Amino acid sequence: MNLKLDQLDQIFVILNNWLLGYLPPVVRPLCSSILAIALILVTFALLFAITTVLERKGLGRIQNRFGPNRVGPCGFLQPIADGIKSLTKEDIVPNPADHVVHFLAPVLLVAAAFMAYAVLPIGRNMILVDMNAGVLYFFAIGSLMELAVFMAGWSSRSKYSLLGAMRAIAQMISYEVPLVLASIVVIMQSGSLSTVSIVNMQATYTGIWPHWFVFTPWGFAGFALFMIAATAESNRSPFDLPEGESEIIAGYYTEYSGFKFALFFLGEYIGMFATSAMAITLFLGGWSAPFSFLTWIPSYFWFFAKLLTIILTFIWVRGTLPRLRMDQLMNLAWEFMLPMTLLNLLTAGVWHFMPAGALRWLICGAMVVVPCILLSRGLKQRKKFQVRKYRFSE
Amino acid sequence: MVGKGIIKGMVETARNFLGSYVSKQRLTTIQYPEERAPQIEAARNFPFLVFDGTDAEQGLRCVACQICEKECPPKCIFIEKSKDKKPDATGKMQFYPATFNIDISVCMSCQICVEVCPFDSIKMDVVYDLSNNDRFAGLLLHKQQLAKSNEYYNTIHPTEAAAVDAHFAEERAKAAARVKAAAEAKLAAEAKAATDAKAKSETTLADTQAQPVGGGTR
Amino acid sequence: MNVSFILLAIITVVGTAAAMGMRNAVHCVLALTVGLAGVAALYLQLGAQFVGFTQIMVYVGAVAILAVFAIMMTHSPEPAKPPTFSSFWTVGSVVAASVFAVLAWAIHSSSLAAHTLPPQPEVTVQQIGDALMHRFVLPLELMGLLLTAALIGAVVIAMNHREEIK
Numbered sequence: 001m002n003l004k005l006d007q008l009d010q011i012f013v014i015l016n017n018w019l020l021g022y023l024p025p026v027v028r029p030l031c032s033s034i035l036a037i038a039l040i041l042v043t044f045a046l047l048f049a050i051t052t053v054l055e056r057k058g059l060g061r062i063q064n065r066f067g068p069n070r071v072g073p074c075g076f077l078q079p080i081a082d083g084i085k086s087l088t089k090e091d092i093v094p095n096p097a098d099h100v101v102h103f104l105a106p107v108l109l110v111a112a113a114f115m116a117y118a119v120l121p122i123g124r125n126m127i128l129v130d131m132n133a134g135v136l137y138f139f140a141i142g143s144l145m146e147l148a149v150f151m152a153g154w155s156s157r158s159k160y161s162l163l164g165a166m167r168a169i170a171q172m173i174s175y176e177v178p179l180v181l182a183s184i185v186v187i188m189q190s191g192s193l194s195t196v197s198i199v200n201m202q203a204t205y206t207g208i209w210p211h212w213f214v215f216t217p218w219g220f221a222g223f224a225l226f227m228i229a230a231t232a233e234s235n236r237s238p239f240d241l242p243e244g245e246s247e248i249i250a251g252y253y254t255e256y257s258g259f260k261f262a263l264f265f266l267g268e269y270i271g272m273f274a275t276s277a278m279a280i281t282l283f284l285g286g287w288s289a290p291f292s293f294l295t296w297i298p299s300y301f302w303f304f305a306k307l308l309t310i311i312l313t314f315i316w317v318r319g320t321l322p323r324l325r326m327d328q329l330m331n332l333a334w335e336f337m338l339p340m341t342l343l344n345l346l347t348a349g350v351w352h353f354m355p356a357g358a359l360r361w362l363i364c365g366a367m368v369v370v371p372c373i374l375l376s377r378g379l380k381q382r383k384k385f386q387v388r389k390y391r392f393s394e
Numbered sequence: 395m396v397g398k399g400i401i402k403g404m405v406e407t408a409r410n411f412l413g414s415y416v417s418k419q420r421l422t423t424i425q426y427p428e429e430r431a432p433q434i435e436a437a438r439n440f441p442f443l444v445f446d447g448t449d450a451e452q453g454l455r456c457v458a459c460q461i462c463e464k465e466c467p468p469k470c471i472f473i474e475k476s477k478d479k480k481p482d483a484t485g486k487m488q489f490y491p492a493t494f495n496i497d498i499s500v501c502m503s504c505q506i507c508v509e510v511c512p513f514d515s516i517k518m519d520v521v522y523d524l525s526n527n528d529r530f531a532g533l534l535l536h537k538q539q540l541a542k543s544n545e546y547y548n549t550i551h552p553t554e555a556a557a558v559d560a561h562f563a564e565e566r567a568k569a570a571a572r573v574k575a576a577a578e579a580k581l582a583a584e585a586k587a588a589t590d591a592k593a594k595s596e597t598t599l600a601d602t603q604a605q606p607v608g609g610g611t612r
Numbered sequence: 613m614n615v616s617f618i619l620l621a622i623i624t625v626v627g628t629a630a631a632m633g634m635r636n637a638v639h640c641v642l643a644l645t646v647g648l649a650g651v652a653a654l655y656l657q658l659g660a661q662f663v664g665f666t667q668i669m670v671y672v673g674a675v676a677i678l679a680v681f682a683i684m685m686t687h688s689p690e691p692a693k694p695p696t697f698s699s700f701w702t703v704g705s706v707v708a709a710s711v712f713a714v715l716a717w718a719i720h721s722s723s724l725a726a727h728t729l730p731p732q733p734e735v736t737v738q739q740i741g742d743a744l745m746h747r748f749v750l751p752l753e754l755m756g757l758l759l760t761a762a763l764i765g766a767v768v769i770a771m772n773h774r775e776e777i778k
Contacts, residue, residue, distance in 0.1 A: 058411070061410070061411045061414045061415075061421070062407045062410050062411045062414075063410075064410060064414060064420055064421055064422050064423070065421070065422070065423045066421070066423050066425070098636075098638070101638070101639070101642065131661060132661050132736060132737065133661040133662050133665050133737055136661075136662065136665040136666065136669070136737075137661075137665050139669055140665040140666075140668035140669040140672075140673065141668075142673075143668070143669055143672060143673025143674070143677075144668070144672060144673070146673065146677055147642075147645060147672065147673075147676060147677065147680070150677070150680045150684075151642070154638055154680075154684065155638075162684065165684070166681075166684060166685075169677060169680075169681070173674070173677060176673075191738075192737075192738075193737050316404060316407060316408070316411075317404070319407050319411075320400075320403045320404050320406075320407045321400065321403065372396065373396050376396045376397075377396070
């Protein structure tokens with residue numbers, strides 16, 4: 001029984017080895033990579049399709065309406081209809097646009113988004129490349145996406161696009177700092193930049209409770225900050241000002257139509273999945289089960305279960321919170337999140353050097369909660385209502 | 395508490411999401427072609443002609459008086475009177491419209507034609523999906539399309555139709571009473587004339603031409 | 613000299629040459645980005661993972677974005693001017709050729725070309741961290757001080773500007 005479950009857990013590895021057995025040893029590494037890459041592309045593109053329909057139906061139900069419910073059972077074949085639509089739409093490129101850069105922008109975005117999956121462990125022994133500096137690679141690739149956004153906005157030669165691109169890049173670089181700082185606490189604690197070793201450290205249990213980093217004060221704060229920064233990095237509500245549909249049409253991808261638009265959409269969502277997957281790897285224990293008696297369920301199942309939970313939370317937050325204004329967004333990044341991440345670093349250091357017990361929970365918890373409350377109280381913008389002065393009417 | 399607003403908001407949306415599966419109040423969508431929104435009784439869209447009974451031609455209440463045609467502000471009603479007559483609701487011989495066309499691309503649903511009709515024969519319908527491929531001929535409704543039964547009228551505007559039916563019943567009762575009274579009067583007059591004629595014919599035969607009594611009886 | 617090195621070298625050289633030669637400023641920056649990415653790939657090919665990824669993160673992710681921002685905020689799209697021939701060309705090519713000759717002679721006569729290299733050390737991030745915290749802690753702190761000064765200076769400049777508007 002146990003052997004069969006282990007086999008189920010490692011089924012993709014077993015299949016991979018079996019297929020490679022048919023090939024000469026010279027091409028085996030290359031073919032192994034190609035196989036894994038193809039599987040990643042297919043899986044996450046499928047997840048993207050499912051997410052689009054889940055999002056539309058979820059948002060619809062939150063807003064007292066049905067989502068799409070005509071194509072397929074309960075509307076779940078809607079992505080096929082969307083795909084056909086975007087493939088058959090006319091590809092309009094504005095005349096003054098820079099054609100080469102205009103074409104390359106979505107390509108770069110999607111390429112950078114997919115490249116980030118190389119260091120994410122999807123299951124036990126299921127990672128594309130086990131790099132020594134995996135987390136660093138992930139953040140380096142993430143910074144390529146900003147370049148793609150700039151290329152899209154600039155090459156369209158339109159003021160909406162340029163404005164959207166400027167706002168998008170400003171937002172992305174502002175939130176990259178808390179994103180990286182929030183993940184540094186994990187690197188500090190685990191002592192390694194390799195995602196595989198980070199997950200392996202979290203896959204152990206005391207009793208039934210796992211050693212996930214999210215179950216510590218600094219880990220919880222780090223997770224919260226990481227998720228907020230991840231939401232901002234993927235330009236998702238409530239941080240979707242760059243693509244604010246009601247304000248600047250579509251921001252940096254205003255001038256795109258048809259399949260390139262679909263590619264932007266795809267790239268954004270894939271980036272969102274990648275950042276969520278990194279959050280799962282760093283804080284939520286990667287592919288490990290939440291309780292020790294549940295480890296018989298395959299590891300990839302847990303990974304995707306956690307990923308789906310995070311996606312549903314993203315959809316929930318999108319349906320709830322209003323959009324943040326540009327200055328509110330920037331203030332949040334630089335005045336709230338940056339100090340919080342730095343204090344979190346301090347807290348993680350204190351945790352590391354204190355002996356285990358209730359005292360360190362108390363102190364570290366206080367070190368995280370008290371500044372959070374003080375900062376948010378202090379930064380709350382108190383509106384001063386004044387008598388209005390009319391400049392031109394008197 | 396810090397973050398209270400966000401948590402309250404998320405609880406509310408979660409409540410909306412889960413409630414949309416159980417209660418109608420949290421899922422107010424009406425899926426259009428299959429379900430229709432209920433209309434209030436006073437809803438109105440375009441006019442239609444009422445007929446009593448089952449025959450649309452014979453039971454048509456309209457007598458082609460053309461008052462609605464003259465009163466219609468955008469002049470969207472086009473009537474042609476017939477040459478012959480047919481009996482109306484109370485039995486009197488009336489004209490009827492040979493053609494009765496309403497151009498619903500012009501009609502503005504002001505209901506003036508309904509208000510001025512003395513015969514309660516044109517009323518407002520509630521049907522709204524009348525769109526057509528043909529911009530001109532498709533939107534010119536003729537008599538056969540406009541004539542709908544009194545039962546239909548009762549279903550769409552129950553109170554109004556009940557009032558109209560009561561009014562008609564009254565009229566018919568009065569008419570019937572009048573006919574009965576006239577018939578009785580005729581019978582009495584005939585009986586009286588018979589006795590008079592008998593008396594007169596017994597006295598003189600040559601002078602008086604027997605005048606037919608109770609000439610134009612109704 | 614394996615295939616990957618040649619390929620990456622070509623990409624780097626072409627990218628940086630295009631960065632100098634293109635007429636559109638945005639194209640120049642993007643070509644420079646390609647050149648910098650090529651340098652990062654060369655680092656990775658040599659096995660220096662940390663340096664390679666940091667090169668991407670810092671140069672492509674920050675410096676290129678900075679250049680891009682500068683162009684976005686100041687540049688107006690002007691029509692491309694046709695290249696003109698001036699006397700600077702000859703002087704410039706002479707200078708470039710002499711610099712190249714000096715560098716090539718320096719590299720050729722150094723230990724690299726003589727193939728007397730020590731075995732390549734396996735440098736992990738841990739070792740870099742140890743070195744930074746033990747041997748090179750003073751330069752690290754000085755750089756931190758310099759960066760802090762730059763940050764404060766930027767904030768001061770931006771703040772003054774805002775007060776002027778008020």
